Amino acid sequence: MRIGVVTFPGSLDDGDAARAVRLAGGEMVSLWHGDADLRGVDAVVLPGGFSYGDYLRCGAIARFAPVMQPLVEAARSGLPVLGICNGFQILCESHLLPGALIRNDHRTFLCRDQRLRVDSVATAWTSAYETGAEIVVPLKNGEGGYVADERTLDELEGEGRVVVRYLGGNPNGSHREIAGITNARGNVVGLMPHPEHAVDTLTGPTTDGLGMFESVLGSRVAP
Amino acid sequence: MTVDTVKHAAETPEHPQPWAELGLRGEEYARIREILGRRPTSSELAMYSVMWSEHCSYKSSKIHLRRFGELAQQTPVGKLLAGMGENAGVVDVGQGYAVTFKVESHNHPSYVEPHQGAATGVGGIVRDILAMGARPVAVMDSLRFGPAAAPDTARVLPAVVAGIGGYGNCLGLPNIGGEVVFDPAYAGNPLVNALCVGVMRHEDLHLAHASGVGNLVVLYGARTGGDGIGGVSVLASETFGDEGPSKRPSVQVGDPFTEKLLIECTLALFAEGLVVGIQDLGGAGLSCATSELASAGEGGMHVVLDHVPLRDPTLAPEEILMSESQERMMAVVPPTAIDRVLEICARWDVDASVVGEVTDSGRLTIEWRGETVVDVPPRTVAHEGPVYERPYARPSWQDDLQAAGPSSLARPARADELRATLLRMIASPNLCSRAWVTDQYDRYVLGNTVLAQPEDSGVIRVDEQTALGVALATDANGRYAKLDPYVGAQLALAEAHRNVAAVGALPLAVTNCLNFGSPENPDVMWQFAEAVRGLADGCRALGLPVTGGNVSLYNQTATSAVLPTPVVGVLGVLDDVTRRTPSGFRTPGQTIYLLGTTRDEFGGSEWAHVEHDHLGGRPPAVDLDAERALAEILVRGSRDRLVEAAHDVSDGGLAQALVESCLRYGVGARVTAPVGIDPFVFLFTESAARAVVAVPRSAEVRFTDLCSARGYPYQEIGVVGDAAGTPVLEVREQFSVPLAELREAFESTLPALFAPAAAP
Amino acid sequence: MPRVVVDVMPKTEILDPQGKAVHGALHRLGFDRVVSVRQGKRFEIELEGDLTPEVVAGIERAAGSLLANPVIEEFTIHVEG
Amino acid sequence: MPRVVVDVMPKTEILDPQGKAVHGALHRLGFDRVVSVRQGKRFEIELEGDLTPEVVAGIERAAGSLLANPVIEEFTIHVEG
Ligand SMILES: Nc1ncnc2c1ncn2[C@@H]1O[C@H](COP(=O)(O)OP(=O)(O)O)[C@@H](O)[C@H]1O
Ligand SMILES: [Mg+2]
DSSP states (O other), rough: EEOOOOOOOTBHHHHHHHHHHHHHTEEEEEEETTTOTTTTSSSEEEBBOOGGOOOSSTTGGGSSSSHHHHHHHHHTTTOOEEETTTTHHHHHHTTTSSSSEEOOOTTTTTEEEEEEEEEOOOTTTTTSSTOOEEEEEEEEEEHHHHHHEEEHHHHHHHHHEEEEEEEOOSSSOGGGGGGEEOTSSSSEEEEEGGGGSOOOOOTOOOOOTHHHHHHHHHHSSSO | OOOOOHHHHHOOTTTOOOTTTTOOOOHHHHHHHHHSSSSSOOOHHHHHHHHTHHHHTTTHHHHHHHHHTTSSEEEEEEEEEEEETSSSSSEEEEEEEEEEEEEOOOHHHHSHHHHHHHHHHHHHHHHHHHHHEEEEEEEEEEEEESSSSHHHHHHHHHHHHHHHHHHHHHTTTEEEEHHHHEOOGGTTTTTEEEEEEEEEGGOOOOOOOOOOOOOOOEEESSOOOOTTTTTHHHHHSSOOTTTGGGGGOOOOOOOOHHHHHHHHHHHHHHHHTTTTTEEBBTTTTHHHHHHHHHHHHHHHEEEEGGSSSSSSSOHHHHHHHHHOOEEEEEEOGGGHHHHHHHHHHHHHHOOOOEEEEEESSEEEEEETEEEEEEEEOHHHHTOOOOOOOOOOOOOTHHHHHHSSSSGGGGOOHHHHHHHHHHHHHHHSSSOOOOHHHHSSSSOOOSEEEOOOOOOOEEEESSSSSTTTTEEEEOOOHHHHHHHOHHHHHHHHHHHHHHHHHHHHOOOEEEEEEEEETTTTSSSHHHHHHHHHHHHHHHHHHHHHOEEEEEOOOOOSSSSSSSSOEEEEEEEEESOOOGGGOOSSSSSOEEEEEESOOOOOOOOOOOOHHHHHHOOOOOOOOOHHHHHHHHHHHHHHHHTTOOOOOOOOOOOOHHHHHHHHHHHHHHEEEEEOTTTOOOHHHHHHHHSSSSSEEOOOGGHHHHHHHHEEEEEEEEEEEEEEOSSSSSOOEEEETEEEEHHHHHHHHHHHHHHHHHHOOOOO | OOOOEEEEOOOOOOOOOHHHHHHHHHHHOOOTTTEEEEEEEEEEEEEEEEOOOOHHHHHHHIIIIIITTTTTTEEEEEEOO | OOOEHHHHHEOTTTHHHHHHHHHHHHHHEEEEEEEEEEEEEEEEEEEOOOHHHHHHHHHHHHIIIIOOOOTEEEEEEEEEE
């Protein structure tokens, strides 16, 4: 299975996403922001980083990159897409996911190992987890506060579209401790924490993040 | 705008020039006239003044720094691939890899505009590393501020941290270590030293030469604006005082996003072998890049200033030459490669422009609007600046300071006093957790960070297949250096060396940043000379080369100089990073050993500082042979997997090391003061060449043999873990503290001082 | 040269950490009569040629899609000079 | 309720990375007549009671120290409603 990793100007964790795809047993295909071409991949990861310096608003400028056009169409018709951190912000800016991400309530960048609970396994990227599974993956951002209006939040919870939630204290003021969400169809997932940095215990706190990539590859199914 | 051309300068020898305002001395101005055989044009004067400033010319420190050059240009595993003269030295780490690293100061700009000053400090050192042909892989920051509770520290520290984090995080470079130190001596003159480390294959080494007559000179990156005009010479060669704010306009603003593109673009140029020479634009901007490239190469270059892309079209030629706009690089490119170079720059959205070419004229000529405004021998600008033998003498107060030792200070004796002292110590600004600072730095990005704060060293994996990696630590202790600059510099070297060995890495090379007061003050100059002598002798004793560094002088307010602060960075190599040794206790039942000799040494200690606000006496004795033996034991212990945890003992003594090792994973320990050692001395003395290690029972014999074989002193002082129940740190027959209580004391201080206040 | 100014403010129902922080700071400075602070963005856009209705309409579109995120922000446009 | 608005803009001589990025984005979106974009901050401050000159002067002081960084920014202040 071929998984594309998009590089925008200012993408930083694209190499890590690529490594995670390889470790999970997938074939990594790098995609360039300037090419309106998905090279026939079976899934796409929008990696973390500071696309366009995160100037204006995180993800606001990347959203207009040529590669986003085919990506948005493909996502609407079911292509699995995972947005990590900056990638999540880009998905919200592109209206593939509801809500938005704003400055952390404590107004400083925060890098820490974050405990999360997997609340929905009915997505292309979390099927390998057990519902309610507790995982630890790095969180690192300055604008990770998830916000949306009450109606949207109720809808997300009602439809079981909150994918991961923060445990052990809200790190950034996100509404209802939301760390990641999915679209109605479950193929598009966005989250602020970095599963690609929790794929081996030499460079990460755990291997808990590997499951996201194994889910889409079907290389691991829930025990 | 009337242009002061070379022709005009020749015709108007008497024309008065503002050489003094530009920081030049009368004799320096006279020498420029003599070199040129006429008065300099205003553009030439701008170039000479900025290039001959202390910051760029090292005119006061040069004669002393020669000592580093006299060291063998050799590391324990091989020859240096590039030595001091270059942007940064290059070290062979094996398997065909080379590593380059360097630490640089951005002190004065960080006082004037803390956020941008610190941010551009990171940007500058990263370009230095990039200019060697290396991919930057990590940064570190060594920070010093006034008293933690002082209002100005509340202005400076959060902004400096946000600046370093904001720039480094956006650049995608993990921050893997550094220091945060508070002392009244840094009030009004904080020290912000940034370190960057880069990795390359041997064959990719690039040096700053403009060679190949007819080759093109390409300026690429950000457009040139009025940023920091004269910033280097003004900001870095005057004392502050209340006129500080008036210098504000000469501060530059950084754009990490552009720098990220600059990195990727530059590495793409290297990868295709398109550049014959490269130079970053830092302080002194184009003046520095053109003159240094030219004098290192064939010696001739012609530049057309009109081709420099400008952000502000009203800039005069002098200003274009002085501008310190960030995120710019200069490359020397064969004509055949120019199209491809411009293509690659365009792919990365990086502005690029051919601004000149390499000539055989032996001169650097610069034209603007069709007229020649600069015509100089480049060496005289870049490498043949003035050199001073500043007078220096041991300060009259040095003896009294050393005489006023800590022996008279009241010491805690009773168990409850020791316990209370421990809790006050670990909560003090210099010993408490740095997490509030370091949590603002991304330590994960690039996916090769094996160890980062709060470990003794940062460790970066260099090769994913072979697990080859490097370790880095920076250290300095201005209090020790004030008491004895020679020994103080060696103690900084010893601590960084120990920190690198503690994680299991073999120390290879040294970089340094020498932060001192005014070289025109003989006391300060003596401190500087002694520190350099100490560091050079120390490196010789440890068999390490100094691969580069940076000197920052004039660190003082109107009234007083900062503590003499030689910041030392040591680079080590791990052939297999999977065997790195972390600092935290993990497995109950393992034996805790204290390695080294414990003496009653409290001169300059944190205990004297925290409990008595006292600075006097002599610093702890330094024994570099012992440090070398200790390092061998720690490296072998890691290689043979005999130690599960190791932590160096330094500021705050054994007590501090034990608290840090317990809190890392929340596992307690029970220790006992060996008979014959006073518990207070056991816990708080800062004797050097010591470390604590946790050893699995099964490895005890082999480990102790390792020490005995080297005749290295070791004492079994306790065990990891504790009688079931809540984890505690217990000092038998004295006291016991629950880890929760230790953590509360250790972690609350910086947030309470600096966390943004909550809204109403 | 004609200039279009776009002001972008967080919607009132969306929380605004920066505004709240400024509010708190103003209180600590003794401005106890401040009841609320909102922090937004201001864009000053200079154009060449003259400001035809089309141009302004174009900027308006850009403001709604690029400069402001309608999910959390609202914007106002006005022409200067 | 009276409202004081403080507009904070980067000084023209100072690099404005954000404005630069927005400018680039506008160009890619086809707004080729845009010659420059500066991005600043807008603060909307609501106060209770009436706006005496003292109050406005106070806000003005705060703007110069708290809202704007005089090293790299300049601000304008005006009263609304
Ligand atoms: N400004 C900083 N930036 C990054 N890491 C830091 C900084 N200050 C301290 N650290 C890290 O915090 C830990 C504790 O610092 P310190 O007590 O100085 O270590 P040591 O005494 O072993 O040199 C170390 O891992 C150090 O690298
Ligand atoms: Mg230290």
